[in-house]
Amino acid sequence: MIRLLLVEDEDKLVASLIKGLRTADIEVEAVRTGREGLDRAVHGDHDIMLLDIGLPDQEGFTVLRRLRSSGSDLPVIILTARTSAEDTVRGLERGADDYMAKPFVFDELVARIRLRARKPSEDTPPPDGVIVVGRCELDPIARLLTCDGVQIPLSPREFQLAHLLMTHGGEVVPRADALEHVWGSAARDNVLDVYIRYLRSHLGSDAIETIRGIGYRFVG
Template sequence: MIRMLLVEDEDKLVATLIQGLRTAQIEVDAVRTGREGLQSALEGDYDIMVLDIGLPDQEGFTVLRKLRAAGSDLPVIILTARTSAEDTVRGLEKGADDYMAKPFSFDELVARIKLRARPADDDAAPAGIVRVGACDLDPEARTLTCRGNQVPLSPREFQLAQLLMERGGDVVPRAVALEHVWGSATRDNVLDVYIRYLRSHLGADAIETVRGVGYRFVG
């Protein structure tokens, strides 16, 4: 069972999430302030933290910065009522693994929690294999396998998939992808073309577009 720390001060939302998440086999501890959230995250044995940005004592961004400064790699999903690309980038730069804008779909939140939570030891990828979601990428053999099926990719498609997956499901900015795969940030449209190629192989939902920022591999 996934153990989750919820840092949120809206009582009704907390009650609703606790009830729903427990039925989804996710054990939840909830705190209301950033100070409590940081202390619990550092001292508790959690698989993931869901962190609201608008807390009564300090911004969730501050909590996240302090958590990463303390050396914690606990996966963090931020909740925010702010939907601008600038705020999204700010959260990701400070070490968030994912974000969701309020109001959000409960089913989507559960899916993201299960995707981002620390994997159980028996579900860890073999040495040298990059695993994101249901996909395994072998850089040495240059193969990509999703849901048990090997995916045929061109060298450029493989290079792009490898970049996206090696970020562990984090958002890869467009400029970074263009520079890494093509060595230039000037041919902007070519990235969209190759994202479409990958989606045609993997499914439309395998790669998420983060508007104004870049792309994220979901698998």
């Protein structure tokens, strides 16, 4: 389970995020001030921070700068109503890993959290050859896919497609490449959509991101 530190002072948003993220199997600790957020980020045991910019005691940018100055590499997603390019650049230059503007699409937020959160491989290296993307591990030798510690049964074609997407974890796999790799040049285009639906039925709808007009990206 991903452990998320939420630094946000808007009560309704905090309540909504806690409820939604917990249903997405993300554990949430919420604090209201920058001072508390920095303290918990440095001394807590979290996989990612969701950081608001407009905090009551100090800007989130200040929290981020101090966090990075402390030597922490905790992934940070900035969540803010500020949408200017200058603020986006400012946040990324101070060490943010991602930037989402309010209002936001909840499913997209969950996908970005899973993509950016610390991977288990940073603490305990997986066995040789095992591919780790987000909450999922794929062992190509044993032909096993495991997500959140639960083994996912897959057909041979589903496994081939999952293996291709996870091998490019974090990168977009073009539709044409997926079709050629898994089914060959004679495959019908819609067979890929069918098998993406199969995988999502096993892994959850947000495990594979659709990049419209291009292809798919495995988020985990």
